[in-house]
Amino acid sequence: xxxTENDIDVAKKQIQxxxxxxxxxxxxxxQKKLKDFWTLTSRVYTLERNLQFAxxxxxxxxxxxxxxxxxxxxxxTESEQLKAAIVGCIVNPPEPVVAQExxxxxxxxxxxxxxQRNFRRFKQRRLLRQLVTMFVSSPHAQSMxxxxxxxxxxxxxxxxxxxxxxxxxxxxxxxxxYVQTDKERFGIxxxxxxxxxxxxxxxxxxxQIFLAHIKQEMNCWPVVHIxxxxxxxxxxxxxxxxxxxxxxFYIRYINLYQESANLLRALKKREPxxxxxxxxxxKRPESNSTGLDSLLITPxxxxxxxxxxxxx
Numbered sequence: 001x002x003x004t005e006n007d008i009d010v011a012k013k014q015i016q017x018x019x020x021x022x023x024x025x026x027x028x029x030x031q032k033k034l035k036d037f038w039t040l041t042s043r044v045y046t047l048e049r050n051l052q053f054a055x056x057x058x059x060x061x062x063x064x065x066x067x068x069x070x071x072x073x074x075x076x077t078e079s080e081q082l083k084a085a086i087v088g089c090i091v092n093p094p095e096p097v098v099a100q101e102x103x104x105x106x107x108x109x110x111x112x113x114x115x116q117r118n119f120r121r122f123k124q125r126r127l128l129r130q131l132v133t134m135f136v137s138s139p140h141a142q143s144m145x146x147x148x149x150x151x152x153x154x155x156x157x158x159x160x161x162x163x164x165x166x167x168x169x170x171x172x173x174x175x176x177x178y179v180q181t182d183k184e185r186f187g188i189x190x191x192x193x194x195x196x197x198x199x200x201x202x203x204x205x206x207x208q209i210f211l212a213h214i215k216q217e218m219n220c221w222p223v224v225h226i227x228x229x230x231x232x233x234x235x236x237x238x239x240x241x242x243x244x245x246x247x248x249f250y251i252r253y254i255n256l257y258q259e260s261a262n263l264l265r266a267l268k269k270r271e272p273x274x275x276x277x278x279x280x281x282x283k284r285p286e287s288n289s290t291g292l293d294s295l296l297i298t299p300x301x302x303x304x305x306x307x308x309x310x311x312x
Contacts, residue, residue, distance in 0.1 A: 015127075026119065151218075155214050158207065158211045159211065161302055164290070164295055165203065167290065168292065169201060172281060175277075175281075176193050177190070186271045192267070196264060198253050200253075202249050203249050203250070253300075261297075278291065
């Protein structure tokens with residue numbers, strides 16, 4: 001695991017610990033406030049009941065003091081009303097006061113828990129947003145962005161480099177090699193073709209494998225171990241180690257490149273038809289006006305660019 005990943009894991013653990021600690025403190029404060037709330041509610045309810053009881057007693061005393069003697073009809077009507085009230089209570093008994101209070105208390109607790117949960121989420125989101133803002137503006141995040149840009153640049157330039165090698169193989173190497181006679185290849189022998197293109201096909205295959213490994217690592221974004229690809233496949237590392245078969249590909253090409261360039265100039269002077277062939281291939285749309293001499297030097301120019309990427 002890289003240092004960057006360790007730093008990220010440590011930061012995550014610190015953030016989670018801080019968030020849990022804040023949530024625990026919020027829970028304790030809310031529970032204390034909820035207990036105080038219910039104590040106050042109970043006191044208010046007791047006072048209201050006492051007040052209602054006192055009002056009823058006052059009304060009864062006033063009624064006894066001022067009420068006239070009830071008539072027989074009024075007594076009968078009152079008895080009927082009392083009877084109807086008793087029957088109604090039997091059919092539809094009123095809900096006990098204690099049960100109703102308990103039900104109201106449970107509903108209030110549910111509302112408080114919902115408020116508590118939403119408030120805790122709000123605090124966590126705000127804290128996370130602050131931490132993300134701090135991380136984005138930190139030097140560590142800037143270093144990660146620079147590393148990501150280097151990785152994308154390596155992938156992009158590797159694709160361009162392979163396209164150039166494939167163009168040299170398609171437009172120049174294959175039309176010259178896969179013909180029956182030297183006359184069809186403008187008087188150039190197979191030995192001269194081998195000297196001209198050296199081991200270009202082997203280098204092309206090497207970089208196609210290298211690019212495939214890079215794309216495989218890019219599929220695991222953002223956890224990209226680009227260093228593993230260079231250690232296992234990169235031509236630059238192979239040259240530095242001097243113990244890999246891939247080293248032979250570039251060493252041979254570098255040693256024989258000057259001979260190839262000299263032969264190309266000599267063939268242009270010796271075989272006018274070959275020079276015309278090169279001009280015709282350069283005019284083709286897929287060539288992008290790139291001549292054979294420019295394509296043959298690209299492996300020589302490619303290696304320093306790997307070193308430049310590592311220095312960055």
